[in-house]
Amino acid sequence: MNDERRPTTADPSTSLRASPRVPHESRNLSSAIETPNRVRRAMKSNASAPSPIRRVWLERFARLALIAAIGAVFGALWFAVTGTPRPAQVIALAPAPLQTLIPTLIPIPTSTPTPTPTPLPPLVGLVAGHSGGEDPGANCPDGLREVDVTTDVARRAKTLLEARGYRVDILAEFDPRFSATKRDYAPNVLLAIHADSCVYYASGYKVARASNSASPQEEDRLVRCVSSSYAAASQLPFHEGSITTAMTLYHNLMKIDPKSPAAIIELGFLGSDRATLVNKREQLALGIANGVERFLQGSGCQ
Numbered sequence: 541m542n543d544e545r546r547p548t549t550a551d552p553s554t555s556l557r558a559s560p561r562v563p564h565e566s567r568n569l570s571s572a573i574e575t576p577n578r579v580r581r582a583m584k585s586n587a588s589a590p591s592p593i594r595r596v597w598l599e600r601f602a603r604l605a606l607i608a609a610i611g612a613v614f615g616a617l618w619f620a621v622t623g624t625p626r627p628a629q630v631i632a633l634a635p636a637p638l639q640t641l642i643p644t645l646i647p648i649p650t651s652t653p654t655p656t657p658t659p660l661p662p663l664v665g666l667v668a669g670h671s672g673g674e675d676p677g678a679n680c681p682d683g684l685r686e687v688d689v690t691t692d693v694a695r696r697a698k699t700l701l702e703a704r705g706y707r708v709d710i711l712a713e714f715d716p717r718f719s720a721t722k723r724d725y726a727p728n729v730l731l732a733i734h735a736d737s738c739v740y741y742a743s744g745y746k747v748a749r750a751s752n753s754a755s756p757q758e759e760d761r762l763v764r765c766v767s768s769s770y771a772a773a774s775q776l777p778f779h780e781g782s783i784t785t786a787m788t789l790y791h792n793l794m795k796i797d798p799k800s801p802a803a804i805i806e807l808g809f810l811g812s813d814r815a816t817l818v819n820k821r822e823q824l825a826l827g828i829a830n831g832v833e834r835f836l837q838g839s840g841c842q
């Protein structure tokens with residue numbers, strides 16, 4: 541027998557030739573088993589790889605980041621050299637592509653508007669004639685006193701003016717706020733309130749300013765405003781020809797800031813005008829408040 545033509549499965553060479561098939565099949569088998577993992581890995585690596593479009597954007601982003609870094613370095617240098625720059629300077633320093641980008645990325649602080657302080661309402665000084673001292677002013681036989689009339693009318697006028705938003709000081713005849721040397725009391729308007737003597741041969745009211753007024757036109761306007769409003773409210777006549785130096789040189793007109801417009805009013809005569817001075821004080825106060833307000837509002841009061 542020719543052993544070479546009749547190979548047997550026991551032939552070691554046949555076994556040797558056949559043997560490589562096993563690992564090959566085995567490889568194929570293992571390959572078949574491993575394929576899903578490989579696919580998964582491949583899919584994974586494909587997913588993480590940037591697509592061409594994404595790559596372009598990434599490159600653009602990287603370029604922008606580089607430009608921004610360069611801009612930041614320039615900005616830092618500028619800070620170091622010149623101190624805090626204005627936003628406009630930062631933008632001007634930045635590379636051209638960033639000049640339009642910076643305002644959208646960085647909130648540019650706008651200059652905070654300085655809050656304008658709310659102005660105080662005008663201050664009105666009302667002198668309650670003869671108040672705060674020993675002298676009650678004019679004194680009637682039946683006990684009606686000038687100081688009682690002036691004090692009550694001043695208080696009522698204060699209430700009316702405050703209700704309209706003004707600040708009001710009631711001042712005594714020799715109020716410590718008055719000072720002939722300092723002259724630092726500076727209301728927007730000062731009106732001294734007095735009343736005339738207890739006589740029956742004269743009737744009416746009077747209004748006057750200081751004869752040495754620092755602003756005669758302005759104080760004449762104040763006189764007109766108070767006079768016309770008071771006449772309308774009190775229905776008293778203007779008493780012509782009896783404005784004396786007791787009014788035009790009234791001491792308190794010389795003890796306030798010369799720039800403060802001031803005047804003095806005699807409400808009427810305690811004798812002839814008694815009924816009005818006793819019973820119509822609210823009307824008298826209204827006339828004063830209206831006159832002062834018209835003056836403060838800038839009326840010409842012609």
Ligand SMILES: [Zn+2]
Nearest residue numbers: 669677734735
């Ligand atoms: Zn008086």
